[in-house]
Each structure stands twice: as structure tokens, then as C-alpha cells.
Amino acid sequence: MTEAALGASIQLHVLDLAGDTRVIEGAIGNSLMEIIRSAGIDDIPAFCGGCCSCASCHVHVDPAFVSMLPPMSQDEDDLLDGSEHRAAGSRLSCQIPASAALSGIRLTIAPQE
Ligand code: FES
Structure with missing residues (x-):
């Protein structure tokens, strides 16, 4: 049985564009x-x-969690290269499935282009 099938969830700490940190929960397996x-x-x-x-789903992942992320595809890398806000920890959040290892992950939403 997969983690998703068990209905497990993780917590995310999200710094939004207004500068507020939101603590939210979501199901393992969802992006x-x-x-x-x-x-x-x-x-x-x-x-x-x-x-x-x-x-448009660009986020900056806290350095403490970067090593736990799945590898970046060439497509994702190419898209991020086109962003003036690319920085260490830049990822496209749609390409990261929630997993137990990422529980408590901290990320900052990157400004839109
Ligand atoms: S939602 Fe379009 S690249 Fe992530």
C-alpha cells in the first residue's frame, strides 16, 4: 500500500508574496x-x-530540504533558466510530489515574472 493510499499528509510552511508564513497540510502524493x-x-x-x-508555480525551497527533493528534469531546469528570480533552491512546485521525507518543508513563493 502506498503512503497516498493510507491518506497520510504532510505540513508545509509557505512564505507568501505578502510576506506571511502560512502553515498548511496536504496529502502525500499530491504536488x-x-x-x-x-x-x-x-x-x-x-x-x-x-x-x-x-x-508560474516557481518556489524557493529552504536549503535544509533541497537534498530531499526529486531530481530536476531538463524541462524544469530550462523553464527556471528563463526566470529572473531563479536562485539556489528554485524549483517548480508542480514537479514535487509531497512525500513523508518532505514533512515540514519550508518554501517561499517566487515573484511572478
Ligand atoms: S504549474 Fe505550470 S510549470 Fe508548474
């Missing part, structure tokens, strides 16, 4: 983008719906 949007944080428009083609 971090889906969790953020489901929590009502609309700083992430997610124009492409999570298919790695818009970069």
Missing part, C-alpha cells in the same frame, strides 16, 4: 503546487495546470 492552491494561496497561478510548461 506541492496542488497543496498550496488547495489551501487557498493564490500567489501561484499554475497556468499550465502542472504539466511543467509555464513556471
Whole structure:
């Protein structure tokens, strides 16, 4: 049985564009983008719906969690290269499935282009 099938969830600490930290929960298996949007944080428009083609779900992941993230695809890397806000820890949140290892992850929503 998978973690998702067990209905487990994790906690995210999200610094939004207004400078407020929101502590939210989401189901393991959903993408971090889906969790953020489901929590009502609309700083992430997610124009492409999570298919790695818009970069509007750009976040900066706290360095303590970067090594726990899944590897970045070439498409994701290329999209982030087009962002003037790319920094250490930059990822597209639609490309990161929530997993138990990421519980408590801290991330900052990057400004939109
Ligand atoms: S939602 Fe479009 S790239 Fe993530």
C-alpha cells in the first residue's frame, strides 16, 4: 500500500508574496503546487495546470530540504533558466510530489515574472 493510499499528509510552511508564513497540510502524493492552491494561496497561478510548461508555480525551497527533493528534469531546469528570480533552491512546485521525507518543508513563493 502506498503512503497516498493510507491518506497520510504532510505540513508545509509557505512564505507568501505578502510576506506571511502560512502553515498548511496536504496529502502525500499530491504536488506541492496542488497543496498550496488547495489551501487557498493564490500567489501561484499554475497556468499550465502542472504539466511543467509555464513556471508560474516557481518556489524557493529552504536549503535544509533541497537534498530531499526529486531530481530536476531538463524541462524544469530550462523553464527556471528563463526566470529572473531563479536562485539556489528554485524549483517548480508542480514537479514535487509531497512525500513523508518532505514533512515540514519550508518554501517561499517566487515573484511572478
Ligand atoms: S504549474 Fe505550470 S510549470 Fe508548474
